[in-house]
Amino acid sequence: EPEVTQTPSHQVTQMGQEVILRCVPISNHLYFYWYRQILGQKVEFLVSFYNNEISEKSEIFDDQFSVERPDGSNFTLKIRSTKLEDSAMYFCASSPSLQESGNIQYFGAGTRLSVL
């Protein structure tokens, strides 16, 4: 069964460093998302991406964050200068199209980011 894959599973970085989290969405999906979940808290929407541009972003997704689809398969989240409070599990998700009932979002296993 097709799945969303994320790498790495765990990333440790120093405060102020840049990190890039990588995702390979399900191959025929058109919509891509990043969510994050701080330990013990709820899953929060960061950004959605469609047709090579951001379609929606949350207040969390400030200038320190960017997303890119550098080729036909990868979807990346970059944090320019990490802060302690960026420590969280980051989930990538993808969904097929608005024509599919519900446009169900399928999640990857996540990247645990630890900022020291």
Place this chain on the structure above:
Amino acid sequence: GQNIDQPTEMTATEGAIVQINCTYQTSGFNGLFWYQQHAGEAPTFLSYNVLDGLEEKGRFSSFLSRSKGYSYLLLKELQMKDSASYLCAPKGGGYNKLIFGAGTRLAVHP
């Protein structure tokens, strides 16, 4: 504003039935999803409702009342592996984003 309310924790016995309620207020509404999340893992899709009524899918059913801003997830014939958090997630105000509640942590006991 956007608000989602679910019970924080529930316990149930193996083989029993449990109903997890969710009330929501969102700006705009494009359907409601239920996801299951085991500790340390990704949310996994369970069900989707966009029209009022009951959707049944094996041991899991989900109900929606749009006028009341209310949904529930019904789990039958509970198994130990059903111990997880259950996330109510309306899709609202905006393109496609899911707005997750804090989740209901279900513990299934023998």
